[in-house]
Amino acid sequence: MRFIAVLLALGLLWVQAQTWFGQRSAARVAELRTQLQQQEQANAQAREAQTRARAELKDLREGLEMVEEKARSELGMVKPDEIYVKLK
Template structure:
């Protein structure tokens, strides 16, 4: 009787482990599906990062452009912002 019980028990345990591998939590199909979802999310993240980098570049260009326009307006047109005091220093002759 004991000779038959041990192999049957081992086969049953093997069947349970095999069933877990294919149908349980962390099964092969589930892991495969999660890998596909991860790859899709990684691609979406890369696309979003690229778009963010492009937008940041545009913002920097606009900021630099506005700073340059303001500097030219101050030098050539004497632009003064509200609440600023304009001071002009005349250079003496040598």
Template sequence: MGIRLVPVVLLALLVALHAQLWLGRGSLPQVAAMQQKIEAQKAANAQVRQANERLASEVHDLKEGLDMVEEKARSELGMVKQGEVYVQFTPR
């Protein structure tokens, strides 16, 4: 009886280990899902980082000179300098 018990115990341990690998906490499917989430978060972080850099550059330009202020006034508000004529051209 002792000789037959060892293979049964070893087989039970093997089944338990495989169950943990495929179904338990930290299983292969969970790890793959977490890796996908990490990649998605990295992409979102890169987009936000790029937007932050653009805004930081804009703030720097606004602090350093009036060129950016003039450009914003012209593009967003349609302002012109004294003596200038504004002509809007719409391509077909």
């Protein structure tokens, strides 16, 4: 009976040691959670920057077409290789 009690006590000590000092210790878990929060914030900032960059690229692509269309209709712009024909 005494042997079983000693064995259980050693098992309990081993479990406690793993909980406080092991690879999955409470301190390590807290550290990993902090790192996870920091990485999630960095990912969110990167997503926002990517969204802004995509919107800017879209505006540049579509914006030039819109500027060219207005220049053609309002200012009569003609490209060097084009022939302008006006129909009434």
